[in-house]
Amino acid sequence: MRIVVLAGGIGGARFLRGLKDALHNRADQADSQPEITVIGNTGDDITLFGLRVCPDLDTVMYTLGGGINEEQGWGRADETFTVREELIAYGMQPQWFGLGDRDVATHIVRSQMLAAGYPLSAVTEALCDRWRPGVRLLPMTDDQVETHVLVEDGSGRRAIHFQEWWVRYRAQTPAQAFVSVGADSAEPAPGVLAAVEEADLVLLPPSNPVVSVGSILGVPGIREAVAAKTVVGVSPIIGGAPVRGMADACLSAIGVETSARAVAEHYGPELLDGWLVDDTDADAAVDGVTVRAMPLYMSDPERTEAIARAAVDLAVELGGRS
Template identity: 70%
Template sequence: MRIVSLAGGIGGARFLRGLRAAAPDADITVIGNTGDDITLFGLRVCPDLDTVMYTLGGGINEEQGWGRDKESHAVKEELAAYGVEPQWFGLGDRDFATHIVRTQMLDAGYPLSAVTEALCARWEPGVRLIPMSDDRTETHVVITDERGRRAVHFQEWWVRLRASLPAEQIILVGADEARPAPGVLQAIADADAVILPPSNPVVSIGTILQIKGIREALEGKTVVGVSPIVGGAPVRGMADACLTAIGVDTTAQAVLELYGSPLINGWLVAEEDAGVALDGVRVQARPLIMHDVESAAAIARAALDLAAEIARTPAGTPAAPAPEDAR
């Protein structure tokens, strides 16, 4: 079985660990968000790709959800002692090595997809991880602060400001020119099912969907999404701040409508959100909180089951008649 998943950071990575456990024999391709990428101290940092790679590769800081386990911070402390900025982004020593290797390969001319593959050769994440694009894009957020109305890098809004100022606009710089990385469209074309994890629908999944051709490729497929909103609040993170920026309510219903049909065919919501509905989409209510790998696997299994059901009886097809009615 061939599965494609789009993924952001922590929520996506934890879901993917469940997906891998739920479908151990499947061939899983993960298309990772690179809109959050940032160059710090001359080094290219890809937070979402790394979170997926470390989480699936067994090198993640479990408690934090991002960064390396058993991490130290000597480099960051020394950079601060030199007075260089920014000091608000948390880079650990072990993590620095990843960015150093990545930057050296990028500077040598390798595309990000090849670099990611090289890094994953060490981590063996058990999935094929491809960045959404080899072309550089960056999510910028328009805010108004004491310096006036201006665009800042997504990470500055998210990490430094903790989304405390309203996002007036969220822009993926470079989206118009960016092409899907090699393998992305083919993986989608070959997929038996596409799963959208409970990642941020605006700055993670929404960003990937802005890359030319990806949304169109998905529209012909069986696509099941897992709601990142449970009972009117994000399962984790600050997705509400991103949804507000684009005028979307923080509800499982509103996010479903944001993705919309024909992109999405199936939608998993939490039990308290039963009642969510959209034409052409099969909605199922399931426990959606990921406490551990087992609960994440249960959600993934539900998503795969729903995808299989949709594949057997596509939308528009009348549901298979019950044996009694078959006569």
């Protein structure tokens, strides 16, 4: 079985861990090793202190490779912050992004390889040589695509990098719009379209539908390729609130209600075949989409595995539809 997953950061990475467990435990699949290709969001990427930082790719890589800070959900376990402390002592800006020392090393390796002319996809593969995440991790594109946020506050109306809005302002400054700078002319990274075309099913984890999954689908060619497949998504909204993170601030900026149903309608039946919602949202009905309810909090590995298994099962069940 070949599965493609469009993943953001924390939610995507946790879902992927559950998916690996679920596939590993599917006894009936023992004769053929399932293959998971992850198309990672790079719209959150940012250059800080001359280092190229890819938060979502790294969260997936660290989580599946056993290096993640489990409590926090992002960043490295046993992290130290000596470099950051020193950069602050030098008065370096920005100070709102907390780069850890272990993380800095990843960004140094990446930046060195990029400077040497390797595309991000090759760099990501090289980093994964160490982490062995057990999936094929591809950036959505090798081109630079960065999500900027149009905000208006005391300083006037301006566009800031998504990370500044998310990390510095905790998404508290209302977003008027998201602009995916560079998306128009971006191309899917090598292997992305082929992986989707060869996939038996595509899963959308409970990642941010606007700035994570939305950014991936915004790379020309990816949405069309995905829409041609059997696609099952997991709602990132439970009972009118994001499971984690500040997806509500993103949804309201694009005029989408913060509800499991509204997110499914935003993806639309052209893209989505099945939609997993929490029991709380069991009454959500979406035209043209098969909705199934179950406990949807990824509160522990077993629960997460059950969610992933349900997503795969639903996709297999709907396999004839796309």
